[in-house]
Amino acid sequence: MKLDILHELNAERAARRPVILVTDTESGEQRLVKAKDFARDPLRTELEKQLRMGKSASVEAGGKKLFLNVYAPTAKLVIIGAVHISQALAPLARSLGYDVTVVDPRTAFASPERFPDIPLIAEWPDTALPPLNVDAYTAFVAVTHDPKIDDPALLHAFERNCFYIGALGSRKTHAKRGDRLRAQGAKESDIARIHAPIGLAIGAVSPSEIAVAIMAEITAVLRLPPKEKEEAA
Amino acid sequence: MLDRDEDILKAAEDWQKAGRGVALATVVETWGSAPRPAGSSLVINDEGTFLGSVSGGCVEGAVVTEAMDVIQSGKPKMLEFGVADETAWNVGLSCGGTIRVFVEKVG
Numbered sequence: 096m097k098l099d100i101l102h103e104l105n106a107e108r109a110a111r112r113p114v115i116l117v118t119d120t121e122s123g124e125q126r127l128v129k130a131k132d133f134a135r136d137p138l139r140t141e142l143e144k145q146l147r148m149g150k151s152a153s154v155e156a157g158g159k160k161l162f163l164n165v166y167a168p169t170a171k172l173v174i175i176g177a178v179h180i181s182q183a184l185a186p187l188a189r190s191l192g193y194d195v196t197v198v199d200p201r202t203a204f205a206s207p208e209r210f211p212d213i214p215l216i217a218e219w220p221d222t223a224l225p226p227l228n229v230d231a232y233t234a235f236v237a238v239t240h241d242p243k244i245d246d247p248a249l250l251h252a253f254e255r256n257c258f259y260i261g262a263l264g265s266r267k268t269h270a271k272r273g274d275r276l277r278a279q280g281a282k283e284s285d286i287a288r289i290h291a292p293i294g295l296a297i298g299a300v301s302p303s304e305i306a307v308a309i310m311a312e313i314t315a316v317l318r319l320p321p322k323e324k325e326e327a328a
Numbered sequence: 329m330l331d332r333d334e335d336i337l338k339a340a341e342d343w344q345k346a347g348r349g350v351a352l353a354t355v356v357e358t359w360g361s362a363p364r365p366a367g368s369s370l371v372i373n374d375e376g377t378f379l380g381s382v383s384g385g386c387v388e389g390a391v392v393t394e395a396m397d398v399i400q401s402g403k404p405k406m407l408e409f410g411v412a413d414e415t416a417w418n419v420g421l422s423c424g425g426t427i428r429v430f431v432e433k434v435g
Contacts, residue, residue, distance in 0.1 A: 096352055098435045101341050108337070120356060120430050123404035151367030153357045153428075162356040162430060164367050 100127050104166065111168035111230055115142050118162045120153070138163075147318055168232040169194055170258075170317065175220060175248040176239035177204035180263070183306035184236070185213045191310060193234070198223040200244065220248040234259040234313045236293065246275055253285040259316045261293040261309060336380040340371040340434050349374035350434040351395035355382050355427050359410070362425035371434075374399050382429050383409070395431050404432040 100116070104127055107114045113130040117138065133142045141154050141163060149167045153160065172188045174181045177199035185195045196214045199205040205217040216223040229235065235252040237245040240263060249272075252260045264272060269291040276286055294308030295315065337352075344350045354369040355362070363384040370380040370388065372395040382391060387409045398405055410426025 096340075096432055096434050098341070098344060101337065101344070101434060105337055105341055118354075118356075118430065118432075120404075120406060123432055151356075151365070153366070162354070162366075164354065 096125060100125055103127055108166055108168070111228075111232055113146055113165075113167045113232070115146060116164040116166070118164065120160050120162050144320075147320065168230075171196070171227075171229070171233040172313070173198065173224070173227060173229055173233055173235050173252075173257075175199070175235075175237040175245060176241075176263075177201070177206075177210060177215065178238055178240075180238050180302045180305050180309075182209055183303040184238075184309060185210060187303075187306050187310055188313075189213070191314070196227060198227075198248070199239065220244060220251060224248065224251045229255040229257060231256045231258055233257045234261075234317075236261045236309060238263040238293070240264065242272065242275060246272070246279065249276060249289065250279060250281060253281060253288070259290065259313045260288050261290040261312065263293050264291055266292065336369055336371045339379050343371070343373045344435045349399035351398045351431055352434050353382055353391045353395055353407075353429050353431045356406075356430045357428040358425060359427075360425035362427045364427075370395075372396075372399075383427060387427075387429075391429055391431065398431045398433050402433050404430065406430055 104114060104116060107129065115128050116125060117128060118125045128136055128142060130146060133139050136142055138156060145152055145163050145165050146167060149165060151164045153162050170193050172193040172195045174184060174197045177197050181197055185197055188195050196216065197205065197210055198216045198220060200217060200219045202217045205215050207215060229251060235257040237248050239245050245262060249260065249262060262272065273286045290312060294305055295311045297308050299305045299308040340350055340352055351372045352369060353372065355364055355366050358366055363386065364382055368382050370378055370382045370391060372378040372392050376392060378392055381388065391407065394405055394407055407429045408426065
């Protein structure tokens with residue numbers, strides 16, 4: 096590997112931008128493809144598929160044996176609300192490989208006894224969120240049921256282009272939320288990005304089942320191609 | 329997403345900048361119950377120091393030896409380990425899988 100490629104690869108990884116290193120395993124020739132350049136790459140179908148799955152693989156293209164080494168950032172999950180659902184959601188998400196953070200300004204909820212070993216920030220979203228570096232590899236879930244906490248958090252998630260944004264509440268609650276967010280300057284396209292009611296429709300009842308429904312939905316958004324994604328949601 | 333050999337590539341860059349000969353070994357294909365997935369890597373310097381893993385310990389020794397040649401020659405190599413391989417008796421994968429490992433010089 097040429098030093099400039101290695102240097103660029105390390106810089107992209109540090110910046111949490113996904114890249115794929117393409118190696119011709121016969122000649123040793125290599126090139127680094129950034130996710131933003133996939134669309135105009137001759138290997139775009141393979142690149143998009145492997146990145147979506149977060150999986151490195153050998154492929155054959157144009158008579159060449161190529162190895163596609165996928166460097167995807169570790170996905171983060173930010174949970175707004177240290178509520179009962181979050182107590183089930185946080186460990187489940189962690190077992191799926193997410194870096195999990197729980198934010199709730201209400202110290203009675205955000206207590207380490209309720210969330211052993213989970214990073215917990217007992218601050219309002221305005222204070223808690225900026226240092227978290229919420230980005231396009233972050234799933235964002237607002238479950239406090241309290242507009243004072245959920246709304247500013249959702250506005251932050253829009254701004255940071257999170258790959259998944261979900262919020263707890265019925266269709267009626269969600270319609271009211273849409274009105275409030277619109278009044279605060281949110282775009283229609285942003286509001287449309289919120290998954291609400293949150294989670295895949297699996298008839299979840301208990302907090303743990305709702306956590307499963309949420310992680311199933313996040314997984315579908317992360318892994319499925321765009322068309323199948325729509326069908327699942 | 330599990331940890332992706334974070335410090336390994338950083339170490340490769342640091343070692344190379346410090347003037348060491350460095351090679352990178354990467355699992356590019358697996359069959360059967362291989363212990364580490366494609367993309368797993370091992371970085372080796374010319375003192376024989378290595379970081380990371382391509383098989384969870386089964387074939388690292390052989391990979392390090394081959395990496396020394398690659399650092400010398402500068403030419404990449406493809407290695408294959410598994411039960412079907414002659415070397416299986418010496419450094420095969422006990423789990424019954426097969427892996428192909430691409431070894432390249434860094435820099």
